[in-house]
Amino acid sequence: MDVVWDFLQVGIVGNFSWGNMAMLAIGCVFIYLGIAKDYEPLLLVPIGFGMLVGNIPLSSGMNIGIYEPGSVLFILYQGVTQGWYPSLIFLGIGAMTDFSAMLSNPRLILLGAAAQAGIFLTFAGSLLLGFAEKDAAAIGIIGGADGPTAIFLSSQLAPHLLGAIAVAAYSYMALVPVIQPPIIKLLTTRKERLIRMKPSRPVSKRIRIIFPIVAFILCAGIAPGAISLLGFLFFGNLLKESGVTERLAKTARSSLIDTVTILLGLCVGASTDASRFLTPASVKIAALGALSFCVATAAGVIFAKVMNLFTKEKINPIIGAAGVSAVPDSARVCQMVGAKEDPQNFLIMHAMAPNVAGVIGSAVAAGVFLSKFVMRG
Amino acid sequence: MDVVWDFLQVGIVGNFSWGNMAMLAIGCVFIYLGIAKDYEPLLLVPIGFGMLVGNIPLSSGMNIGIYEPGSVLFILYQGVTQGWYPSLIFLGIGAMTDFSAMLSNPRLILLGAAAQAGIFLTFAGSLLLGFAEKDAAAIGIIGGADGPTAIFLSSQLAPHLLGAIAVAAYSYMALVPVIQPPIIKLLTTRKERLIRMKPSRPVSKRIRIIFPIVAFILCAGIAPGAISLLGFLFFGNLLKESGVTERLAKTARSSLIDTVTILLGLCVGASTDASRFLTPASVKIAALGALSFCVATAAGVIFAKVMNLFTKEKINPIIGAAGVSAVPDSARVCQMVGAKEDPQNFLIMHAMAPNVAGVIGSAVAAGVFLSKFVMRG
Amino acid sequence: MDVVWDFLQVGIVGNFSWGNMAMLAIGCVFIYLGIAKDYEPLLLVPIGFGMLVGNIPLSSGMNIGIYEPGSVLFILYQGVTQGWYPSLIFLGIGAMTDFSAMLSNPRLILLGAAAQAGIFLTFAGSLLLGFAEKDAAAIGIIGGADGPTAIFLSSQLAPHLLGAIAVAAYSYMALVPVIQPPIIKLLTTRKERLIRMKPSRPVSKRIRIIFPIVAFILCAGIAPGAISLLGFLFFGNLLKESGVTERLAKTARSSLIDTVTILLGLCVGASTDASRFLTPASVKIAALGALSFCVATAAGVIFAKVMNLFTKEKINPIIGAAGVSAVPDSARVCQMVGAKEDPQNFLIMHAMAPNVAGVIGSAVAAGVFLSKFVMRG
Amino acid sequence: MEGRISEEMAALTWAGIGIVFAVLALIAFVISVIKRLDDRWQAAEAKADAKAVLKPATIDETTLVLISAAAAVAVGGRFRVRRIRRLLSPKTKRTPWSAQGRLILQGSHAPSRQRDLR
Amino acid sequence: MEGRISEEMAALTWAGIGIVFAVLALIAFVISVIKRLDDRWQAAEAKADAKAVLKPATIDETTLVLISAAAAVAVGGRFRVRRIRRLLSPKTKRTPWSAQGRLILQGSHAPSRQRDLR
Amino acid sequence: MEGRISEEMAALTWAGIGIVFAVLALIAFVISVIKRLDDRWQAAEAKADAKAVLKPATIDETTLVLISAAAAVAVGGRFRVRRIRRLLSPKTKRTPWSAQGRLILQGSHAPSRQRDLR
Numbered sequence A, B, C: 001m002d003v004v005w006d007f008l009q010v011g012i013v014g015n016f017s018w019g020n021m022a023m024l025a026i027g028c029v030f031i032y033l034g035i036a037k038d039y040e041p042l043l044l045v046p047i048g049f050g051m052l053v054g055n056i057p058l059s060s061g062m063n064i065g066i067y068e069p070g071s072v073l074f075i076l077y078q079g080v081t082q083g084w085y086p087s088l089i090f091l092g093i094g095a096m097t098d099f100s101a102m103l104s105n106p107r108l109i110l111l112g113a114a115a116q117a118g119i120f121l122t123f124a125g126s127l128l129l130g131f132a133e134k135d136a137a138a139i140g141i142i143g144g145a146d147g148p149t150a151i152f153l154s155s156q157l158a159p160h161l162l163g164a165i166a167v168a169a170y171s172y173m174a175l176v177p178v179i180q181p182p183i184i185k186l187l188t189t190r191k192e193r194l195i196r197m198k199p200s201r202p203v204s205k206r207i208r209i210i211f212p213i214v215a216f217i218l219c220a221g222i223a224p225g226a227i228s229l230l231g232f233l234f235f236g237n238l239l240k241e242s243g244v245t246e247r248l249a250k251t252a253r254s255s256l257i258d259t260v261t262i263l264l265g266l267c268v269g270a271s272t273d274a275s276r277f278l279t280p281a282s283v284k285i286a287a288l289g290a291l292s293f294c295v296a297t298a299a300g301v302i303f304a305k306v307m308n309l310f311t312k313e314k315i316n317p318i319i320g321a322a323g324v325s326a327v328p329d330s331a332r333v334c335q336m337v338g339a340k341e342d343p344q345n346f347l348i349m350h351a352m353a354p355n356v357a358g359v360i361g362s363a364v365a366a367g368v369f370l371s372k373f374v375m376r377g
Numbered sequence D, E, F: 001m002e003g004r005i006s007e008e009m010a011a012l013t014w015a016g017i018g019i020v021f022a023v024l025a026l027i028a029f030v031i032s033v034i035k036r037l038d039d040r041w042q043a044a045e046a047k048a049d050a051k052a053v054l055k056p057a058t059i060d061e062t063t064l065v066l067i068s069a070a071a072a073v074a075v076g077g078r079f080r081v082r083r084i085r086r087l088l089s090p091k092t093k094r095t096p097w098s099a100q101g102r103l104i105l106q107g108s109h110a111p112s113r114q115r116d117l118r
């Protein structure tokens, strides 16, 4: 029975590790949260199953593991490490995002800018915790609350932290309904939370077509590092809004984004091999990520209150929290928090404005880091 | 007219070969069988046309042939040689397979295991016919009656035999309705073929969700070589069953699997260049493949009879033949054979159990060979 | 504020160029023509936005530009430079093209052959203008009025001219309704334009299935250089006509072709970096392209008139213009021109015959050039 | 017959059959165990369900809010949502990307474009 | 004009036109021949068809069996299938992957989930 | 705390916030300007539209021609198209690939196969 014995050696028997067992358990928790709690299932289920795939104990050299060049997982993982899965996901997101709410009330864009403060303060915090500069930038972007942006920036600046950063980003995005409400309540008075905002006016088709073109040139002209993300986001949006390329937009927002989501989730999950993932750095990243989300939420809310000091038409500061992006969960959270005080107050329409602006904002922030750090090295 | 003459030299005039003509004819036969006889048309039509594409006589050096690095066909063929087309097809198959029949009556899984004996006996037979060890393993897997598994294992262990193995595997899968009935009848009595089985009970959603997770960990833990196949199969199935990722499952079982099926079929067909394909080895492989199917069918049927010696609720041994996989044709064959004796005997529901178990079984067998031979090589 | 200043240096501030500004303007014009004028929007909108993406001024070394190995755009652009995007588009076109009109009246195929004279005369013209032989061949193919063919041939023979050739080809295809009518009128009498043609007879399913197989073997046997294009075109058509692979044909003509169209358009546009595109060569190519279209149109019309000298059933020479391909715009133009003289004269059905024959014709022409020039070097 | 089978390969032949058998038998066994557990869970749940006879909500809260909001904008006054019938499949409900699309759309003011995101 | 055309290239220009013409003319010729053959086949088939006036089955046997099976399970007794009308397109009938899905589903015992695989 | 922040990195922290703010503020400003321009355009267009009370054609000319052609073939005589109602979405109208498919199909003589290209 030597044959059987040798055979068992290459599997769990010969490579057992408690780290892998822990990661298998975490994978199951991710799947459970996705299915039973309905937290971002399109992300948590693939990532969770990917964790299982990446943490089956096995001998290396079998051309199976995601870090073994030539294996199927390694090949599919290249879309992550080379950064084009995130770009294609942004293409699909652009083709499904309606910027009308934002275009109708442009001043709300500033809330989406304010919330990105979380990114840069976490960057500083990461430096304080001893991370290298590039790593700190990649960790900071967790505060952007945008999975594809975080993965893209990590792939360019800190590939060795990609798994930890992606897992942290998606975890906190899934936990938005838990994290944000207490912070919002802490920073606002009941009177503020009761503010009703005027229903905004419709936006003409012409503006919706011009917007992606102009916004792309502005963003990319100033922060060219954002081209690989915003180029695709605004391209997808133009396909959607042009009215003559609906066929392409439909494919971009259905089979194309679905395919990439499946592969991205699976590969990101599979990259969390215990020996690479269960490290002190991952713990620090998790802590910094949580901090990042809180700071971003607070920054958005506080900035809304500041804006109210200078304008006549008051903004309900709750919607500042939607500036973190995490589309559309964080806009839902705003609606929920507002409705607790006044069930007839429909904030979600207004919250979509900072919400989508936050996506642009974090892509610009990623562009800033890329311009700074890729050039140097 | 030198120009015209030179031009003709690079085409059929300068490179005529009877081998290519024969392969063109075989390609036409494949297309004919697919269209007129409706034998597995989704596989035979692409493979058949691929044979035409791969056997047009031409001078090498034009960057066109599938074996010329840089040509379009070469690039698309990489999905086959690197093994990720089969994995993606398994993702789609997982997203369209309902394991309910099997979960409802777990003991029928053993029939799916028994039929894999064909794989290992053909492996031994190939060694006897003088094939090298790795080649013999790849040839043996034809008995698994599962195209993607056969292609995946060949790509890892015996790339030079890939065309012959894939063609043999798909040919016999198409011929299942011809091969299996006589064997079944030979090995069973009329009384056995008349056995009626109880309609099985429905399975809860919870079990259908837990199954792909648990089954993956068990299979991959013991036979990690199967990860590249079963990881994708069970991932696809989880996407289907979770109820919250239907969107991803739908894309996996429609545009994703269709696209890969088109490219895989075309490339496998185009890889059967006459000079590589028309060899004694191919003839041996064809013979071994036929043997393999027969042994697998017999093993499934006989094992069902053995199980009947020990259990009270008798199994109709016909459904043992469905254990070879070749989903769903071989389950249909079981129904057909059973209905000849008793038109009111609905075996197909029960036959689906060993049928899908057989898919898992042959992937595990592939994992066994991978563990054994990749490590050494 | 050194940080801000350094940051601005990598963007538009430090890399401003009037060339890029001009290209941004041209990109906007393309988008405008696509959306407002409805000229081939599925091509002009992606190419136009691609021009924006490729002409944002930025410092090199940021891993963003389409010519920087490793950047997202570079990776996606490989489908163009390696030539497999055009092949996949031909697969989709094959799966959506109905060759019935042509099969019903085979002699009209010759009109599709005549119009390809434009390709070879432009090839000669390009040599006269001083282009190298390979470059001249790639420029000539613009007269084929078929985007994927032009891109494929350029990628193989003249990669440095790919952007200019693709832009010229698509521009003139969009301008077909402007270019063709005066030429048609110049070369035909009113009496000729009034010729009515007999409605053609239906074609049996059997013939529609046999056609792609036979036509592929004939074309590829004589001009094997066309395999990478016609292999996919006829394969797609077989999937469509076989009746048993509708599922694959549907994916090929929807999500697959859409995805590739998006990426091809974006990348071709992004490859028109001002420093590479705004050159005298591009101006010459634009002029030769226009010439090419005119010659092709004229050749088709004149050949129809020549055919009328020898046959009894007269051909309306207008439909000769449809031989340039530019499917289906140029067939529409024929209908339009004919209807001006006699609104009850339905030429479009007849014009589809030379129209689709023209696609095959230009692919064969590309095959001729490939056979000639790739072999040599 | 030119080839021969080494002892190791012969062992592999039998071991292979055994391993495949063992893995599938293990799966069969584990499924049986889980099924037995599941039956108990289901029985327990059935009991619990029997007590909760309340008709379950057929639509989630966010959607209800959005419909109310849309109606509020359209009607411009006070009103009550009495009954909501779902026209689209309930499956889409849970997918964030499409939900995002839907939410954004509904937050927008171009109702005639809703078709786009279907 | 800076460039010039070598003799070889001039030959290629004319040869190219000729080759394209020849290939397409050949295709046109072969199609004509095949069409003539096809006309004869069709005539022969039409004759044969005229004899076989039997109304063709509108549903394949496997499907009939499955419907019978489903009914048998549901009704739990003996019965006869009198007439079957197809609700889905008959095209799907022949595609193995989807047929697989359909078969497996129908072999399953969760009829309410059938929607998933459409 | 093991790490420390260099002066450059501290500057980057604040500059980063500032740049993101500046870019988004610029977008907000440009949108406002464009919106104001658009309002004027729309007002001008509304005036122009008010004059043109003509009911617009609901179908493009090519399609009309094709329908006429098809009818001419079918009826085999003279006739007049009185009214055309679109059954498919008007969006498909503009996509060349699908239009190609449709046109070719309609140019073909196998009307029963039209389903394939939808």
Ligand code: NA
Binding pocket: A143, A144, A145, A146, A323, A324, A325, A326, A358, A359, A361, A362
């Ligand atoms: Na953000």
Ligand code: NA
Binding pocket: B143, B144, B145, B146, B323, B324, B325, B326, B358, B359, B361, B362
């Ligand atoms: Na099997």
Ligand code: NA
Binding pocket: C143, C144, C145, C146, C323, C324, C325, C326, C358, C359, C361, C362
């Ligand atoms: Na052409």
